[in-house]
Ligand SMILES: Nc1ncnc2c1ncn2[C@@H]1O[C@H](COP(=O)(O)OP(=O)(O)OP(=O)(O)O)[C@@H](O)[C@H]1O
């Protein structure tokens with residue numbers, strides 16, 4: 001009798017980078033901005049003032065989109081037109097995760113890249129294949145941890161490592 005081989009589902013490997021200053025956070029965002037494509041959802045997680053908006057400003061540079069990136073805290077989403085549109089959302093003030101769907105998350109993803117600050121507040125509304133980017137305070141700088149959800153993310157992280165290194 002052949003021995004049954006069970007395939008173990010392992011969690012995808014996270015990749016983390018240390019950014020010693022704000023410009024390094026921006027640079028990591030810029031590197032990722034060169035790699036994203038329409039339909040990508042970036043779930044930004046991290047405490048108050050971690051550097052989420054800072055990262056998105058680099059992302060916008062890398063994507064070559066229009067408009068200055070600012071914290072969208074008082075509006076749910078700010079749209080930056082470009083070769084591929086960037087939809088910069090902030091879930092901080094949402095009461096329910098579904099509010100993001102209702103606002104048009106799925107339409108945004110059809111047209112561009114969606115970067116959501118405070119994504120931990122809307123986990124239930126995010127598709128399982130969002131690329132998770134967690135930013136935490138470390139020493140004087142920040143640690144950015146990327147958790148891929150699919151093989152393309154893994155390739156993106158490979159390229160990000162080369163760009164950041
Ligand atoms: N790697 C870093 N090292 C030190 N300071 C940083 C780093 N990255 C970003 N910062 C600084 O952290 C501060 C907060 O940045 P930012 O507004 O992007 O945070 P945020 O996570 O979007 O905040 P909020 O929770 O209010 O949305 C800024 O002053 C920025 O310059």
Ligand SMILES: [Mg+2]
Nearest residue numbers: 052053071117
């Ligand atoms: Mg912010």
